Amino acid sequence: MHDVLPDKSALWQWLExxxxxxxxxxxxxxxxMPILEMTELFKRSIGEVTDIVExxxxxxxxxxxxxxxxxxxxxxxxxxxxMEHGLLHNQTQRxxxxxxxxxxxxxxxxxxxxxxxxxxxAFGMPGPDIDAELILITARIWQALGIQGLELQLNTLGTAxxxxxxxxxxxxxxxxxxxxxxxxxxxxxxxxxxxxxxxxNAAMRDMLDAAxxxxxxLGKESAAHFDFVCQTLNEAGVSFRINPCxxxxxxxxxxxxxxxxxxxLGAQGTLCAGGRYxxxxxxxxxxxxxxxxxxxxxxxxxAVIEESQSAAVAVAADLYLVSVGEAAQxxxxxxxxQIRDALPGIELVSNxxxxxxxxxxxxxxxSGARFALVLGDSEIEQGTIVLKPLRSQDEQQSxxxxxxxxYLTRVFGR
Ligand code: ATP
Ligand code: MG
Numbered sequence: 001m002h003d004v005l006p007d008k009s010a011l012w013q014w015l016e017x018x019x020x021x022x023x024x025x026x027x028x029x030x031x032x033m034p035i036l037e038m039t040e041l042f043k044r045s046i047g048e049v050t051d052i053v054e055x056x057x058x059x060x061x062x063x064x065x066x067x068x069x070x071x072x073x074x075x076x077x078x079x080x081x082x083m084e085h086g087l088l089h090n091q092t093q094r095x096x097x098x099x100x101x102x103x104x105x106x107x108x109x110x111x112x113x114x115x116x117x118x119x120x121x122a123f124g125m126p127g128p129d130i131d132a133e134l135i136l137i138t139a140r141i142w143q144a145l146g147i148q149g150l151e152l153q154l155n156t157l158g159t160a161x162x163x164x165x166x167x168x169x170x171x172x173x174x175x176x177x178x179x180x181x182x183x184x185x186x187x188x189x190x191x192x193x194x195x196x197x198x199x200x201n202a203a204m205r206d207m208l209d210a211a212x213x214x215x216x217x218l219g220k221e222s223a224a225h226f227d228f229v230c231q232t233l234n235e236a237g238v239s240f241r242i243n244p245c246x247x248x249x250x251x252x253x254x255x256x257x258x259x260x261x262x263x264x265l266g267a268q269g270t271l272c273a274g275g276r277y278x279x280x281x282x283x284x285x286x287x288x289x290x291x292x293x294x295x296x297x298x299x300x301x302x303a304v305i306e307e308s309q310s311a312a313v314a315v316a317a318d319l320y321l322v323s324v325g326e327a328a329q330x331x332x333x334x335x336x337x338q339i340r341d342a343l344p345g346i347e348l349v350s351n352x353x354x355x356x357x358x359x360x361x362x363x364x365x366x367s368g369a370r371f372a373l374v375l376g377d378s379e380i381e382q383g384t385i386v387l388k389p390l391r392s393q394d395e396q397q398s399x400x401x402x403x404x405x406x407y408l409t410r411v412f413g414r
Contacts, residue, residue, distance in 0.1 A: 001114035002299075011302060016098065018144045019118050026137055028094040028120060033077040035100065039067040045076035045252060045284055049191040056103040070102035074119040075252075075277070075293055076284075082123060083286040092124035098298075110268025110300050120274075121293035123281070128228035131256040131276060131292050132236075135229070138260060138272055138294060139238045147304055150271065151261045152238065155246040156226040157194075157253050158218050160279060166217040167193055173211050180207045197245040200267070213244040222255060229256055248273060252280040256292065264307055265300060272296035316368025318412060319348040320390075321375070322360040328375035329354075335375070335385065335401065342405045343412055365390060370411075373404070 004012055020030070039059045046052050058070040071077050074097050082088050082095070098118040105111050120137070122130050135152070142150055157163060171193050174181065181189065182204065185196045197208055218226070233240055240258075248257045257275030274294020281289035319339070323332035336350050349367050351360045357376070364372040374386035374396075385404050388396035399407060 002112060008302070011305065012298065015145060015298065015301060015305070016118070019098075019141055020096075022137060022141050022144050023096045023120065026094070026133065028096045028122075028137075031078060031081060031095045031097050032099075033071075033074065033081050033097060035071055036068045037071055037077055037080065039069040041076050041080055041284070042069055042072060045079065045280060046073070047192075047252070049188065050195075052103060056105055058102045058104060072103045073101055074099070074117060074295060075121060075280070078119070078121045078293075079281055079284055079286070079291070082121075083281065083284065088123055088281065088286060088289050092122070094120075094122050096120045108268070110265045110297075110303060112299060116298040117295040118298060119293060119295035121291060123289055123291045125292070126278070126290040128225045128232075128256070131225075131229050132232040134274060134292055134294055135233060135258055136236055136238065138274075138296075139236075141296075142260070145301065145305060147301070147308070149262070149264075151263075152233075152240040152258060153243040153246050153261060154230065154233075154240045154256070154258045155243055156215060156218065156222060156255050157247065157257055157275070158214055158222045159254055162217050162219055162222060163194070163214065163254075166212070166214045169212050169217075170194065170197075177207050180204055194247045197247045208245055211245075215242075215244060225255055248275055252277040252283065254278045258294070260296075262300075262304055265303055268300060270297075271300050271304065316370070317347045317349045318369060319346065319371050319373055319408075320364035320367045320369035321348060321350045321373045322357065322364055323351055323375040324357050324360065325377050325380075327377065327380050331380055332373075332375045335373075338401070339405060339408060343408060346408075346412055 039057070042057060043053055048054070052072045057072055059067055062068050078095060078097060082093060087093050096119065098116065100114050100116050102114050104113055107113060120134060122134065142148070158166070171189065174185070174189055174193060174196060178186070180203070181196070182199070182201050185199060185204065188195050197211065199208065230240070246257055246259060253275045255276040255278070258273070259270050260272040261269045262271055263269060272294055274292070276290070276292040278290045281287070281291060321332050321336055323329045333350060336348055339348055340346065349369065351363060355363070361372065370389065370391050372388045372390055374388060379385055379398075384398045384400055386396055386398050387404060387407065
């Protein structure tokens with residue numbers, strides 16, 4: 001679990017702002033859920049035979065003896081909240097959320113025990129149009145973040161009955177290759193055989209690539225659904241690769257599933273993953289409601305952006321106010337308020353905590369400010385302020401208050 005220190009938080013804020021902007025532009029609205037839920041919610045939604053529920057959840061009994069869990073993902077909470085507040089009654093919803101998620105995984109680059117996601121969920125729309133919209137949104141998010149070179153992988157998991165027929169055939173195939181299966185896969189062979197397909201064990205890769213594929217078991221409607229998504233992406237110029245082994249870690253998906261991958265983060269290459277989960281709302285006790293969503297990992301996005309240095313995120317202040325002496329400190333704080341009144345949004349850092357001229361200029365330099373404003377005893381006497389450029393060779397000037405504000409308005413006016 002990591003702290004996001006001030007030198008990184010600007011990038012996080014920039015990223016979150018950009019993504020929120022894109023989502024708002026498609027009519028999605030933010031929902032904020034609690035970080036804790038009843039443990040039962042995740043058991044019922046994610047499924048008992050999953051890594052998350054089997055071994056990754058932070059669960060504890062509270063003082064009433066209720067078992068609570070720090071959320072490992074957002075979809076279950078979002079569905080719970082939407083059901084609880086009647087958001088799914090005869091209406092569609094386009095929702096997004098962001099925040100920390102918790103999984104007791106083995107920590108490594110791109111894999112943490114507290115990590116952050118931005119998630120999107122759309123409810124009440126059964127057709128492939130909304131699946132395609134979600135994928136188009138993700139493509140636009142990469143554009144807004146200046147991230148290039150990702151691969152989009154796509155697959156369909158069909159409906160539950162289609163999957164059942166396929167599952168039987170897959171189990172037969174895997175049983176025939178029992179000697180190649182690792183321990184995890186043997187355990188899953190009868191509880192959750194589809195999950196074996198997305199195993200990261202390289203020794204099983206060839207065998208899994210040759211396994212029967214679910215797409216051959218699709219009914220007409222599921223096939224048409226998938227074709228619509230593929231065609232729309234083609235026409236919108238979003239390229240993708242169909243990966244029959246893409247099954248997603250969670251049990252509740254149906255039909256469309258997708259992932260965006262990068263080769264720049266080693267083994268933790270999935271930046272964003274999602275898909276349709278038409279059965280989940282009913283499984284959690286609601287009225288059957290079609291649903292589709294995705295989630296992206298903020299730490300991994302931040303890592304990709306930093307690695308490609310595509311984000312020139314401004315972390316510098318505009319102005320740093322140097323004030324030496326008690327009178328200058330008082331006058332300075334008032335002057336700073338007047339500058340803020342005249343120039344809303346300007347980033348002005350007042351030197352607080354004293355210090356001599358030299359120490360204060362050092363801090364001014366570290367703040368990244370373009371100008372220092374300097375107040376000392378002689379400026380107070382003359383009613384002036386010294387404006388000193390910190391990032392150019394321009395001469396400093398001594399100005400009266402009004403002239404200073406006029407000058408700053410010309411430079412920083414927005
Ligand atoms: P992975 O295959 O990498 O374990 P996942 O299938 O478990 O991912 P999801 O539950 O679909 O991931 O979560 C969506 C996204 O959240 C992932 O694509 C990834 O970017 C991010 N993510 C998931 N787990 C972690 C983690 N432990 N640390 C950091 N980011 C994570
Ligand atoms: Mg995982």
